[in-house]
């Protein structure tokens with residue numbers, strides 16, 4: 021029996037984390053979303069029998085929203101939470117197909133705007149989320165704060181495969197990895213595990229492949245080719261069900277002593293796919 025607070029449960033991986041964690045009726049699962057009406061409707065259609073799911077409104081870029089959501093959560097959990105799952109993220113496609121200098125040359129203002137949004141959501145939003153909810157986590161039993169990160173932020177992998185696309189997104193995730201380390205430094209003596217986990221590459225319907233231009237398709241195929249040379253078993257993106265099953269196993273096995281402040285893959289290692 022555990023209590024979870026998960027951000028970004030309206031769709032994608034967040035919805036799958038909500039689905040899997042709430043499959044045990046003894047768990048209490050709180051989802052934070054920007055559009056509560058939309059998510060309530062989706063849950064009533066797809067998970068209607070689950071009485072252990074509670075949805076609260078919070079845009080993670082709003083510290084006020086998060087503080088209010090923490091109060092609403094405390095009111096139904098006796099002030100305690102076992103797991104924080106920082107899943108919500110801005111997954112841009114601005115940088116998906118071209119290297120960083122090409123993006124900058126073609127659209128410097130667009131690059132700056134997208135980078136600012138990535139930092140606002142993927143970095144500052146998660147700092148606000150942890151700050152608002154850590155007091156509840158400190159009163160819980162399990163004390164695990166997990167951020168959904170990306171292997172694209174691993175400098176060693178970027179260098180070894182010469183991955184020149186996804187630059188802005190990767191930079192935001194690398195910054196978040198350091199946020200994880202800083203929260204670890206601050207809270208390890210109070211027994212809280214802060215850890216980033218990458219789910220691998222997962223198909224959440226981000227691309228309408230039929231609508232990609234030949235140039236975009238070429239960029240994507242180049243990246244897939246690099247992933248295949250890195251992991252010959254890689255056949256393409258995993259399903260959310262498989263990836264999140266692996267992520268949950270990884271956070272179940274993670275300990276403060278072994279993994280505190282680190283970022284690892286859904287396989288529990290630095291093997292990203």
Ligand SMILES: NC(=O)c1ccc[n+]([C@@H]2O[C@H](COP(=O)([O-])OP(=O)(O)OC[C@H]3O[C@@H](n4cnc5c(N)ncnc54)[C@H](OP(=O)(O)O)[C@@H]3O)[C@@H](O)[C@H]2O)c1
Pocket residue numbers: 027028029030031032033034052053054055078079080081106107108109110111141145168169170171218219220221222223224
């Ligand atoms: N899919 C992958 O292959 C993959 C790989 C590595 C890491 N990740 C990470 O996994 C996480 C989930 O990604 P996904 O693939 O499921 O993407 P997704 O389908 O685009 O879902 C993103 C989620 O984040 C929410 N969100 C975005 N901005 C928000 C904000 N300001 N406040 C609150 N919620 C916000 C979205 O809510 P709305 O519905 O309101 O927009 C949505 O629920 C992200 O952190 C992503 O970086 C994904």
